[in-house]
Amino acid sequence: MSVTFPRGFRASGVVAGMKPSRRRDLGLLVVDGEASAAGLFTTNAFAAAPVELARKRIIGGSARAAVVNSGQANAGTGSRGLEDAERTTGEVAGALGLAPDGVIPCSTGVIGEPIHLDEYLAALPELTRGLSEHGGDAFAQAIMTTDTVPKTAAAERDGVRVGGCAKGVGMIAPDLRLATMLAFVTIDARVATEHVRRLASEVLEPRFESLSVDGCTSTNDTVLLLASGAGGGEPVAPGTAAWTSLTDALVEVADSLLQQLARDAEGGHHVVLITVEGAETEADARRAAKAIADSPLVKTAVFGGDPNPGRILQAIGSSGARFEPSRVRAWLGDVPVIQDGAIAPSYFDGAFEAAHAALAGRDVEIRVRLGDGDGSSTALGVDLSYGYVKINAEYHT
């Protein structure tokens, strides 16, 4: 159950030989019919060549195919990188009988290394031949770099199907300089481009942006949302019951992918859900939540099983979020650890053990109330372990 769960999508994934592991490393996702499409891309100023091209091609609001290579990020590759992205998508378009502009490229892998073109092009016939309505899992495998498991999800509401897959375990991985979070989400309802864009920005963007493995924004991050319309029915528009159902299904798929990404994070032992409420604005809540998720001090405390409200206080205080310090409260699980902007007296008076226990499980919850405002936000983070350092330091070239 992956991107081909919704009707109107076919996919495939093959071993082209670009990845040292010799696993699947070239994936193709095709929409049968004119698909409404929206994309979310990295904000990194050194956006990879495929991102530059994809950003341009998605403007039209349609896309007929997405092709993904894993092994080389085609980032930091200069003008040659752009030529390679155009060349490869041109060949894919030719093989499928499509206009090149309808093919969205994505790459993930070593930054600075050009795509291994010979292997890529030689694998195209097998790739297109392999396209199938059951190809979602092969596609999900082909986009992996150092992910230990493929991440896929599917949901159905009122006859509308939503599917998705994603990859990413950190900006970087063992053997070289692998990169990137990629996610593909498919819908078989009929949805106008403007509404697909709205779903992407309102449902997908805040969710995928809430995930932080190491606070490092890759050069290649891409989230694609494609609607095939192959499920038939009336176009789904905002303000209707069908819109609510579709949104619910999309939320389910996105949340599932996010949880899977967090659980497979480099060296992570814990998944940390941070909820910030009562902020003046959503942006303030987001700043505070991100600051906690990205703090190496909070992350090591979670790894070490040390409740440590002082580190949460420190992270909120330096986040740039606006708030009145004396009104801030926070909880580890259900245990109050910060009260009136200070470490809760109960923490030193017996609640330490309960706070310690709140860090014992795989899932850790940190809740913060900044004040009485309406702004809220969540962030999904992971702990910082010896494993992260090992993966990112030991296996060098």
Add this chain to the structure above:
Amino acid sequence: MSVTFPRGFRASGVVAGMKPSRRRDLGLLVVDGEASAAGLFTTNAFAAAPVELARKRIIGGSARAAVVNSGQANAGTGSRGLEDAERTTGEVAGALGLAPDGVIPCSTGVIGEPIHLDEYLAALPELTRGLSEHGGDAFAQAIMTTDTVPKTAAAERDGVRVGGCAKGVGMIAPDLRLATMLAFVTIDARVATEHVRRLASEVLEPRFESLSVDGCTSTNDTVLLLASGAGGGEPVAPGTAAWTSLTDALVEVADSLLQQLARDAEGGHHVVLITVEGAETEADARRAAKAIADSPLVKTAVFGGDPNPGRILQAIGSSGARFEPSRVRAWLGDVPVIQDGAIAPSYFDGAFEAAHAALAGRDVEIRVRLGDGDGSSTALGVDLSYGYVKINAEYHT
């Protein structure tokens, strides 16, 4: 040679018993005569009680004494924290026959834990009795938390003496939730308050802000600059040769303290000097330099001895600095690794070994040229090792 190297300063440091290690934990620095003073304080919204009080007291531009306790940060302690800071400095002022407003408090240690008042107050007679022109080293020891060595420096130019000491190994330390960078710099020239402030903001601020052990801004960071005037002579004012000499001596002391802080950083094996030049503005250069210094991916790469220009590219690209990507260049030591915004072709063509060698020593240099602008900045960072994770995760309460 420490804060008492310049004339007009006396200091002491005693074991009050507030620190579990039972080492010196209460320090006092006194200026004989009316001192011109300036302070730099943390930007953390949860500034500790002593920081709140110090900020208020320094406004007048004078200070007669600084008293520092290590063991409890007196941060996250609410209204009681402020009462304790007022009470303790009041007692110190009384013992010295000074007005309370002339006494600047600093604390470092566990966030959330109140100052151990009984031990603090009981030690005051010994502390004031111990004041001496040779007390700088005892003072430098008293302000340490998990520093492995005291950090002191001294310089003399044209008869003007500058001294200093500092502490800090990261926001956090082994046994609990210790905190903070503190630095005290003393001058025996006559310098008007407005000019002491200028020296603090123009010489000390950019230097101390360039240091980043883990990117975490403590609740207690404080830098104090005190001029006694005890060296005599004309008041030193900008635009004179004496001003240049004084500035040079101040730079020497500040840079020495920074190097000592970086070398004693938690778990650090390498000191990484990042220089960014050619930026549109100094702020852009600073953003890029900080982003590289704080990137866990760059830090683990340095720890692992892996050149890895893709990680430098990634960090610059997500820093928020403005620049034209295709013009960016970077070097590891003297080895070009980024050229025209892409990984330098030479890197894949033999220069990898040279880049690898540039990471072998204790000191690592990363140079970046963003474009042709006049903005430049430096950052001093450290690598991210198993040691950092161990210190911050394993030793929990």
